[in-house]
Amino acid sequence: MSHPHTHGHLGVDVPDSRGRTGxxxxxxxxxxxxxxxxxxxxxxxxxxxxxxxxxxxxxxxxxxxxxxxxxxxxRGNGATILLYDLDSRKVLLGRQFRYPVYVNGHEDGMLLETAAGLLDGDSPEDAIRREVEEELGVVVGEVTPVFELFMSPGSVTESIHFFAAPWSANAPVSGGGGVEEEGEEIEAVALDFDEALQMIASGEIQDAKTVLLLQWAALNLPWPAAGGGPHV
Structure with missing residues (x-):
């Protein structure tokens, strides 16, 4: 029995699984x-x-x-964002299962990460607003561009647009959790900022984009002193 693609090459002269050629x-x-x-x-x-x-x-x-x-x-280009609340000294991350890290030695494959996703034809700003609402149930307004980086330039073409935006730890959350049809199951996790930094040192936070944004926040955001004292 002949294979249906014997006389062509998927993605070249025969449409691949997404209908693409060339x-x-x-x-x-x-x-x-x-x-x-x-x-x-x-x-x-x-x-x-x-x-x-x-x-x-x-x-x-x-x-x-x-x-x-x-x-x-x-895989296209992407965007990611750190949500922060200066008053409560908290950041909002998501926890989800990542099979590639699980198969590469991570204990359970559950990573704490900043919200992120592919642009899918949108501007970076529009894409990250979409993703943070889908994943964490938060609607953000103006976002601050931080930098644009190539995360794995030896083999992956993707560049990621990094953003930060304020968020209120007291704001109600509606929706979130990711896109069920894509198998996403994301838990929103609010962390004390100092705890999040300690989790980098302990290895509890291992996602590169998240580490970069947390360290950027430590250097650039006007966090009030712990305990409510004046910011130095």
């Missing part, structure tokens, strides 16, 4: 770096996101050209 064209027209010439791009997966194997020529500092190959995982 995925092998990404990167072929890159000319921004005169020391890099892309020779070939292969699509090697039919998953929700795209894995590519790219062959390119790279000219080193000595002027000699060499052929190299890299695999890149393209």
């Amino acid at each position: 995925l092998d064209q990404v990167g072929r027209d890159l000319t921004r770096n005169p020391n890099v010439e892309v020779e070939n791009v292969e699509v090697t997966s039919d998953g929700w996101h795209v894995l590519r194997r790219t062959t390119f020529r790279y000219r080193g500092r000595g002027g000699e050209w060499a052929t190299q190959q890299r695999e890149t995982y393209d």
